[in-house]
Amino acid sequence: MTELPTLREALLANLADVPADQAQALIDTLCSIAQACVQVGEVASRGMLAGAHGLVGSSNSQGEAQKRLDIIADELMTATLQHCPHVAGWASEEHERQRPSAVHARGGRYLVVFDPLDGSSNIEANISIGTIFSVLPHTYRGVAPMDSSYMLPGREQLAAGYVLYGPATMMVLTCKRGVMMFTLDRAVPAGQAPRWVLTQDQVKIPHSTREFAINASNQRFWEKPIQRYVAECVAGESGPRMKDFNMRWVASMVAEVHRIMTRGGIFMYPRDTREPRKPGRLRLMYEAAPMALLVEQAGGRAVNGTADLLGFVPDTLHQRVPVILGSSDEIDRIVSYHADPHENVSWQLFKTRSLFIQPQA
Numbered sequence: 380m381t382e383l384p385t386l387r388e389a390l391l392a393n394l395a396d397v398p399a400d401q402a403q404a405l406i407d408t409l410c411s412i413a414q415a416c417v418q419v420g421e422v423a424s425r426g427m428l429a430g431a432h433g434l435v436g437s438s439n440s441q442g443e444a445q446k447r448l449d450i451i452a453d454e455l456m457t458a459t460l461q462h463c464p465h466v467a468g469w470a471s472e473e474h475e476r477q478r479p480s481a482v483h484a485r486g487g488r489y490l491v492v493f494d495p496l497d498g499s500s501n502i503e504a505n506i507s508i509g510t511i512f513s514v515l516p517h518t519y520r521g522v523a524p525m526d527s528s529y530m531l532p533g534r535e536q537l538a539a540g541y542v543l544y545g546p547a548t549m550m551v552l553t554c555k556r557g558v559m560m561f562t563l564d565r566a567v568p569a570g571q572a573p574r575w576v577l578t579q580d581q582v583k584i585p586h587s588t589r590e591f592a593i594n595a596s597n598q599r600f601w602e603k604p605i606q607r608y609v610a611e612c613v614a615g616e617s618g619p620r621m622k623d624f625n626m627r628w629v630a631s632m633v634a635e636v637h638r639i640m641t642r643g644g645i646f647m648y649p650r651d652t653r654e655p656r657k658p659g660r661l662r663l664m665y666e667a668a669p670m671a672l673l674v675e676q677a678g679g680r681a682v683n684g685t686a687d688l689l690g691f692v693p694d695t696l697h698q699r700v701p702v703i704l705g706s707s708d709e710i711d712r713i714v715s716y717h718a719d720p721h722e723n724v725s726w727q728l729f730k731t732r733s734l735f736i737q738p739q740a
């Protein structure tokens with residue numbers, strides 16, 4: 380088998396059209412983030428043996444109970460970013476405010492935003508979890524970053540990626556020149572660090588699919604277009620879609636998006652009526668925007684129901700948004716349902732039906 384390109388080799392090729400100093404700075408930063416994720420993966424893979432299970436007794440700024448692995452992952456990412464010469468500051472799900480680099484706050488050309496551990500509810504159940512990251516330009520170089528420095532639309536990301544800690548440890552990455560998939564190779568000579576190798580390049584998401592992912596326990600809170608879309612999928616061949624669909628829900632966005640990257644599909648965490656003031660569950664800056672960039676770069680689509688997620692300018696670091704992403708044909712259909720004033724729902728869903736009762740022929 381020919382030697383697969385390493386992460387650094389693949390990035391050099393992917394950024395061949397970028398001026399060398401810029402390319403080098405981005406490559407060094409992404410390689411550092413990738414190395415921090417190797418460390419997170421090692422702790423995650425040792426589970427209770429590494430003290431990675433359980434709660435720490437504190438909550439993050441969004442009121443969510445923090446897990447030990449949330450904190451460990453955040454500390455490992457922070458320790459790495461501290462030493463990145465090109466990173467002026469970073470923002471994490473686990474901290475209310477952004478944190479400027481002690482050394483490079485003024486000189487750094489990038490801001491990094493990350494969810495150190497996505498899918499925390501799955502840690503003890505040993506289900507796939509991940510880390511999500513986004514690299515933004517530090518527009519006001521020479522001035523130490525503030526929270527407002529990060530308020531850029533997703534389209535302005537320079538790079539985005541996630542690492543999936545699953546049966547294999549994989550990283551999916553884009554520098555806005557297509558999507559690359561890497562697998563962590565731990566079969567290296569003693570004393571050498573595991574290395575990322577490129578296992579798939581220019582990843583493409585199939586435009587059609589028969590697989591949808593949504594937390595069906597929230598069904599009664601969904602808005603009409605989502606009720607209609609899911610009901611039609613569940614109705615399968617006997618319904619207006621005239622084809623059967625399958626459903627998945629892992630409760631780790633990284634695992635859902637990775638499945639979509641490998642075989643297509645649609646992932647939905649839509650706005651719902653549980654807390655009308657809260658537009659969704661997922662965070663724009665370190666969940667929705669990086670995943671939206673990856674999905675779009677792979678030929679899929681990512682919306683809030685009516686508009687592309689990459690166009691949204693954040694107001695706050697931890698802002699939440701509805702997220703609907705994946706195979707473009709299905710996203711186009713859902714956007715059309717949101718635009719359909721009449722909402723011609725032939726199933727009369729709201730009064731007499733629920734997801735789990737088959738419609739009368």
Ligand code: AFP
Pocket residue numbers: 443496497498499500501594630631632633648660661
């Ligand atoms: P945690 O990291 O707090 O477990 O949340 C994971 C997540 O943000 C995303 O990865 C999942 O898709 C979604 O929440 C799961 O939400 P439900 O718990 O409502 O299913």
